[in-house]
Amino acid sequence: MTEKFIKNEQLNFIKKQIAFIKDSTKKNVAPTVLATVIDLANAKILDLFPNAALDQQEMLDLSRLKTDAEYEEYIQRLSAFLLPFPKITEQQLKKMFPKNKKLKLPDLSNIDHSMLTYLSWNDLSSNKKLIVYELDGKMVGIECKFSPTSKKNICSFCNCFSEVSYFSTVTKEKKHKNSDYYRAIGNLICTDSSECNKKITDTEYLTTFLRDSLGM
Numbered sequence: 001m002t003e004k005f006i007k008n009e010q011l012n013f014i015k016k017q018i019a020f021i022k023d024s025t026k027k028n029v030a031p032t033v034l035a036t037v038i039d040l041a042n043a044k045i046l047d048l049f050p051n052a053a054l055d056q057q058e059m060l061d062l063s064r065l066k067t068d069a070e071y072e073e074y075i076q077r078l079s080a081f082l083l084p085f086p087k088i089t090e091q092q093l094k095k096m097f098p099k100n101k102k103l104k105l106p107d108l109s110n111i112d113h114s115m116l117t118y119l120s121w122n123d124l125s126s127n128k129k130l131i132v133y134e135l136d137g138k139m140v141g142i143e144c145k146f147s148p149t150s151k152k153n154i155c156s157f158c159n160c161f162s163e164v165s166y167f168s169t170v171t172k173e174k175k176h177k178n179s180d181y182y183r184a185i186g187n188l189i190c191t192d193s194s195e196c197n198k199k200i201t202d203t204e205y206l207t208t209f210l211r212d213s214l215g216m
Contacts (some may be wrong), residue, residue, distance in 0.1 A: 005056060005081055007117065008116055009200045009201055010201075014042075014158050017041035018062070020041060021071075038062070045062065082114045084113040084114045085114075089183065092139065093132065097143060104121075115198065116197050117197050118131055118200075119131070120132070120193035122146060122192065131144065140210060142210065144168060144169040147165060148191055155189045155196060158200040159195075159201075162196075167169060167189060168185060170183070171183045173216060197211070
């Protein structure tokens with residue numbers, strides 16, 4: 001049996017492609033147009049896994065699926081091959097944020113690691129959002145100032161319209177001639193990170209943001 005090889009954001013991307021196919025089907029587009037939509041979705045999915053083995057490619061192929069039940073079975077089958085978010089302990093989290101002596105930790109026992117691209121939680125007592133992610137094979141974490149908003153907007157991480165909060169962090173970037181220099185990065189991201197993890201389809205912005213914040 002093939003090993004687990006699908007990341008959370010990749011499965012979300014696949015679900016999004018299936019949604020496009022279902023939407024086209026409901027609109028009763030011409031058969032040739034629907035076939036093109038399916039072929040394009042299939043190609044995009046396979047492009048996510050350039051190193052996939054033959055059995056994995058066959059598993060990912062949705063070109064023969066027709067009904068909603070078949071698409072649902074397809075998603076369920078792929079879900080069994082999800083790569084879980086790396087297990088992390090409270091002690092490891094504390095080491096990531098050594099300056100925060102009153103660090104509020106999430107309840108790790110209630111987190112579904114198979115449905116995570118990044119780990120994040122809000123500390124409302126200090127108006128902070130904390131983010132943990134595996135970057136280049138290493139677990140990294142940042143603290144951000146956190147300000148809930150009253151409006152919906154586009155999240156910088158999942159690129160979906162949702163209830164967002166403004167958060168900012170000071171980067172470790174330094175100016176050689178000015179030791180007092182610092183640069184802050186501000187973003188709007190989903191207030192509820194669990195919902196963000198259900199919708200995020202790529203990590204390009206997330207990883208760029210973390211690299212900038214950490215001076216990598």
